[in-house]
Amino acid sequence: MSGNDRLHYTEDEAIPGIIKRANDYYSERQLLLSRDKNPMKADLKFRVRQLQKLYYSIKDNQELIIDALMRDFHRARQETLSLELIPLLNDILLMVKKLPQWMTPKKVRDHTPMFAFGSIQVEKIARGTALVIAPSNFPLLLALTPVGNAIAGGNAVLLKPSELTENVAQIMEKIIRDADLAPGLVQVVQGGIPQTTKLIEDPRLDVIFYTGSPKVGSIIASAAAKNLVPCVLELGGKSPVFVTENLGRNKLRKALKRIFFGAFANSGQLCVRPDYVLVHESVYQEFISQARTVLNELFPQLDHETEFTHMISRAAFDKTLSKLEQTKGTPVVPRSTVVDQDNKDAECLFFPPTLVEDVQWGDALMTEENFAPVLPILKYEDLDTAIDNVLMYHDTPLAKYIFSESTQDVNHILARVRAGDCCVNETVIHVGIQQAPFGGIGQSGYGNYGGCYGFNAFTHERTVFKQPFWMDFMTSMRYLPYSKRKTQLVQMATEAKPDFDRKGKKKWSFVKLATFVSFLVLFISYMLNDCS
Known part of the structure; x- marks a missing residue:
């Protein structure tokens, strides 16, 4: 084994054998089912039981998970519970409840004479061996939700946790081990770029699920394409917030709280976070004034020991600091922010929530996604001009947010700006809607998951037509x-x-x-x- 002092990396030469074990598990499982008198019933029972065991293993390790996330990047207990653990547990419970419905073949009718008297059904079959590559910002939720989806779909699963959150990566191994799942069903591969490269280049994979940056997503898609392996890519992007002139002034305070929740939760390390705010000139000054007030109210005390999530990596911290040093805008932090005289903030990667007022297009903060607790605010005069700039600089974000009481404004932005998802008068919480798909478009990725859409991501729709002689x-x-x-x-x-x-x-x-x-x-x- 190699790696750092705490997380032992999987040896490169062991990875082909791990993939073979997953392939063998899937083949043997299908052979076993083929000999069963009622394979559908047996398979459903098996998948549900594996998900139940995974659920209770997560519950049993809940306190260890919370502690691990605190040690990895000072994640607040409430954030871990509300943004990661509870959604994960709810997702698995939904899979257990809905799996009988999802697995049931759908009957289809075709009244063309050639097919009218035959039997047509569409069934969801497992793809085979699934690789899940998890990110560091939600290292548990965005690892074990797709793992659960893959199990629900009947696949063998390879999980590659993020090496940046090493404590959680170790806990995930324990969760899988404690769950006592069928041998070979889920295997964990620990490591960094070499291990990930070895995995994605293997032709024996049947589907890859990746959450992360567009840059790495394109590398994974390219490697997978060489072996015709389909991918689901959940990427990021600069998700804009539109505050139009038709938002009532009495709604500004609520709007700001919702925007700040999305922008600063998890220290701004969300793929769907509001990345920048476009405010109409008629609202701008009042927006800025109230923004400062709300920021101070939300953070009455703030230093590196406050229950506020830290940055995940030194590279991300330094990159954000560099952008702030280059910006032409005016940075504003909460009034309570304690001045860092002993360099403690940099040591523990604490970065205070920061508004940057009067930002212009082309600013250092507008060149790429700000995966940090930094929120640029731009003024616009004309909505179409603002939209033109969004399309020119950062088309196809993962999400867009509209704060307006004008249906015409909302429909106008919806029609002109492509995005994976959209919230009106709200931010980020749409990802928790279990009955709706979540996914990107263009540079923010492709493929969906969430509820039945996660199950669909790991299955293939197969048509079975039976014609009487x-x-x-x-x-x-x-x-x-x-x-x-x-x-x-x-x-x-x-x-x-x-x-x-x-x-x-x-x-x-x-x-x-x-x-x-x-x-x-x-x-x-x-x-x-x-x-x-």
């Missing part, structure tokens, strides 16, 4: 030798007819009836000649 008397015109009459029958039996004319006007339904009668006459004529 007696149907041959209706479908025999497809066989050789061909004839003019057969060709007419095939065309009439399979080609759909439009219910509109060339000008787009609806046709009367008797056209369909006439077509059916013509087909019937031609078919009877063909059968009589064929039998004579």
